Amino acid sequence: MKYITTIDGQEFQIEVIDERHIRIGDRLLQVDFESVSGQPVFSLILDGKSYESFVYQGEEDWQVLLRGRLYPVKIEDEREKRLHAAGGGGVAEGGEFLLKAPMPGLVVAVPVNEGQVVEKGQVLVILESMKMQNELKAPRAGKVERIRVKAGESVEQKQTLLSVH
């Protein structure tokens, strides 16, 4: 299987030939690849050099934490790449912005009201988590549409708190 793997705009053509061999560009490499006790920690021995890293699957991309550095990685196989090229177009900009809880916690205050016009950087919600109060701010100007939480409520991570239009 052939893959096109992108890190920071740099493309790598990687072909997985079998369990022991890959081709990157036109180089044939011998790999010894193991998951460490079934965890997202992986050990790779590549031509005698030993590496260990965390590999997580994010929402859109993969994340590799290797020697203290984080690499966001995009992986497409040949078919996906063709599909994307054919599809084209971007995601619609603007519209509604949903403020989501970046972490689980307790809503301390919601210093805005529905229908209120807010500026960029204005505090929308104060969320307490792990003993710290975090001010969640508006990423752009707009009008507060719907407030779905109130002070004193516990929220889950990624729960929608309010929307700004």
Place this chain on the structure above:
Amino acid sequence: MFKKVLVANRGEIAVRIIRACRELGIQTVAVFSEADRNALHVRYADEAYLLGPAPSRESYLRADKIFEIARKSEADAIHPGYGFLAEREDFSAKCVELGIVFIGPKPSSIAAMGDKAEARATVIKAGVPVVSGTEDVGNMTNDDLLSIAPKIGFPLLIKATAGGGGKGMREVKSIEEMPTLLASARREAESAFGDGNVYLEKLVEGARHIEFQIIADTFGNVIHLGERECSIQRRHQKLLEEAPSVFMDEELRKKMGDVAVKAAHAVDYVSAGTIEFLVDKDKNFYFLEMNTRLQVEHPVTEMVTGVDIVAEQMRIARGRQLSYTQEQIELKGHAIECRINAEDPFNNFVPSTGRITHSLIPTGPGVRVDTGVYPGFEITPFYDPMIAKLIVWGETRAQAILRMRRALEEYRIVGVHTNIPFHQTLMDSHRFMGGQFDTRFVEERFSMDDAMETRESHAEIAAILATLVAHQQSERSAHVFRREERDTSNWKWVGRWERMHR
């Protein structure tokens, strides 16, 4: 002479205290919230009792329940650790009243140092230098503070009188932004300490945060165990501490140590405590506050002095003299502590929660890890994000840094994000290596992104790793699919076989 200690805390510090008790042959009683049933301190203690639901207010802050458990378990001493009830005068006073030994200072010392405004007044009387600010004790209204602010001058700091750990603290650059910041500081202080009182202090620019560990016995002996450098902070939360400080020389150490001892004497101090100072570029130093408890960062002092501070606290609480005189305290080598927090350094240090599925703790020469978590343990949003302290010792600061780098790379925690990559980046920073930093360094002159740019890139290796994992995953899902196909045919095969043998 007490025989059984109730540890009124959780996490790594509860484990640390239980360890000291075990070594001294003292029985231990753990208390825990519903979220901590499987915590390490519960597993290590001789006895363990449930306090209540997960939120601190309903568990670790319930003094009444803790006293009830002490009575039931016949514990004759209480160690409060840090945070929670550690600096509550009423808690310490209640211990005295009930005839339970409080392993810490007297209620009067906690009161004198606990209210930051009163602490300033006390040490000023003892001739200890302080940063200029509001000298008034007690309830100052926003109007009072707003009228005094221009006299102190900007930039200044709003600080919680009941404060500590950077909570309820705000930096103010101008009078215009002050009302909003006052409101948010009071709100945070109210929620953290149940007391929304604040005071003002001039912001010393380019300052280092250097603190002195002191220990005092009931015979009036007070000694200091040298300093700790705690300037590496983010949002007023310490992230890394070391001992000794690169900024210190023998003369300054002697001068500041004497002042620290003087401040402790001023409040008739007993047990372990810390005097925090701000030190400016010209080596002028100012009293900041006294922490009347064991500190998170006490291990770095233990590593360079060889003194077991918790064991010494037990000894003092048992009414014995200090094991050391000032002359016997010698600083040997260099120690660094990295606070390992469950937070994502690549995403604005957002706290991270979840179950720890895998953990590989660094070991080897000169490495110590104090932690309360292990694989299978759940990190909840109810408590502090600090899940471990990684401490190393080296003969020199350079050796300690190299050792810390090695240990950080070995440390694997899976299940939550941690700030280990932040510490790795810091260890590679030239300014850190050169000892050129103040309390603003992390926030103003350090960026994970910039550091990432200069770090050696292994992009190709990362690409190979991610591709192999993705490939393995798609292969595996294909396998499952194929197995289902075969299963169907197996059933067909069984059907035929049964028909044949009917």
